[in-house]
Amino acid sequence: MQMFSVYVTGTDTGIGKTLASSGLLHALRGHGLRAIGMKPVASGCELREGQWRNADALALLAASTPKPAYADLNPYALPSPLAPELAAGDAGIEVSLQRLLDAHARLAAKADALVVEGVGGWAAPLSSTLMQADFVHALRIPVVLVVGMRLGCLNHALLSARAITADGVHLAGWIASHVDPGMERVQDNLRMLHDRLPAPCWGVLPHVNAPDPAQMAMRLRIPMLAE
Ligand SMILES: Nc1ncnc2c1ncn2[C@@H]1O[C@H](COP(=O)(O)OP(=O)(O)OP(=O)(O)O)[C@@H](O)[C@H]1O
Ligand SMILES: [Mg+2]
Numbered sequence: 578m579q580m581f582s583v584y585v586t587g588t589d590t591g592i593g594k595t596l597a598s599s600g601l602l603h604a605l606r607g608h609g610l611r612a613i614g615m616k617p618v619a620s621g622c623e624l625r626e627g628q629w630r631n632a633d634a635l636a637l638l639a640a641s642t643p644k645p646a647y648a649d650l651n652p653y654a655l656p657s658p659l660a661p662e663l664a665a666g667d668a669g670i671e672v673s674l675q676r677l678l679d680a681h682a683r684l685a686a687k688a689d690a691l692v693v694e695g696v697g698g699w700a701a702p703l704s705s706t707l708m709q710a711d712f713v714h715a716l717r718i719p720v721v722l723v724v725g726m727r728l729g730c731l732n733h734a735l736l737s738a739r740a741i742t743a744d745g746v747h748l749a750g751w752i753a754s755h756v757d758p759g760m761e762r763v764q765d766n767l768r769m770l771h772d773r774l775p776a777p778c779w780g781v782l783p784h785v786n787a788p789d790p791a792q793m794a795m796r797l798r799i800p801m802l803a804e
Contacts, residue, residue, distance in 0.1 A: 581610065581690035581801070582681075582718040583749065586709065586741070588733035590697040592725025593754025593782060595633045597797075598694040599640035599790030600782065601721075604797045606642060610689040613641040616651045617677045617712065618696050618703055621658030629654040633694060640790050645684050652680040661696055661703050672704040677712055693718070699737050699744075710744035719749035721779060724770060727757035731769055738774050748776045750800065755784035 585601070587594040598614055605612035614637025622629040634651035638644060653672055655664035665672055684691055693716075695701075695709050702708055713720060720741050724734045734751070741748045751774050753767060760766070771778060780797035782788070 580685055581605065582685065582693065582716065583691075584693045584695060584709075584713045584716070584718055584720045584746075585723060586695040586699045586720055586737065587723040588698060588725050588730055588737055590701075592723060592727075592756050593752075594694050594723045595636050596782060596788055596790065596793060597721075597723045597752045597754055598692045599636055600780075600793035600797050601692045601799070602637070602640040602690075603791045603794035604799060605690040605692070605802075607794060608799075608802050611643060611687070612690040612692065613643070613645050613684050613688040614638065614650060615681060615684055615691055615693040617680065617693060618653040618655070618661045618672055619651050620655040620661050620664035620696075622654045622656045629656055636790075637692070637694060643687055645687055649680045649683045652676055660701065662705055665704060672707055674707055674712060674715060677703075678715055681716060698733070699740050708744075710741075710746060713746050714744075719747040721749055722751040722774075722776075724751055724753045725756045726753050726763055726766065727760050730766065731773070734770055735773055738776070742775070748774075750776050750779040752779045752782065752797065754782040758784045 585594050585598045602612045616634040619631035622631045631654050657664040657667040782793050
């Protein structure tokens with residue numbers, strides 16, 4: 578089987594990318610695949626035993642089998658909780674596309690499937706000269722858009738889909754995550770997303786307290802693996 582790798586972007590920061598990515602890793606494993614996550618660039622880290630560690634990267638590591646080296650899963654662990662360009666500046670480094678591609682290749686050598694979680698929303702830059710679209714182009718992989726279900730999500734979802742397509746990247750699907758338990762008319766909003774987004778829905782993650790990625794996997798259906 579051809580290597581499965583997908584880039585997970587979202588309508589914004591804090592809307593369920595890590596949850597959806599971890600759920601996808603469990604779903605892929607349910608298809609008998611060795612599935613590894615990647616958080617190429619993470620800003621906001623804690624020191625653990627003298628090493629900078631990011632919560633998203635650790636969540637993806639926990640959902641990955643086999644377990645890769647942390648530095649391959651998360652080649653850039655930037656301490657400051659800022660946009661990557663600023664966080665990298667604080668750390669005195671610049672994000673290099675080649676280093677990201679090398680880490681992705683090392684992960685790919687260990688797995689049948691990779692799930693790469695992006696940074697913030699689609700147009701969040703990785704550096705002053707590197708957009709997420711550049712990385713995804715170089716990898717030649719499709720994108721899945723996580724839509725955080727809250728007021729304003731239609732605008733964010735449709736703009737994101739338009740930008741992804743305009744960047745010449747294939748939008749393979751979208752996943753809704755019910756982040757805001759107070760959102761009204763969720764079903765109507767989901768219908769409007771179904772009607773307007775130019776890609777299939779891979780699943781809807783309900784709102785639950787302390788969501789469990791393995792449970793969320795049961796809500797996901799990856800069209801290219803179906804049947
Ligand atoms: N369906 C859901 N039900 C309950 N809580 C959710 C759901 N989706 C996301 N959350 C919660 O919302 C918060 C943000 O989710 P998550 O960390 O997955 O977002 P993200 O898009 O990866 O954020 P970042 O941009 O920081 O990477 C987390 O606390 C997560 O548990
Ligand atoms: Mg995240």
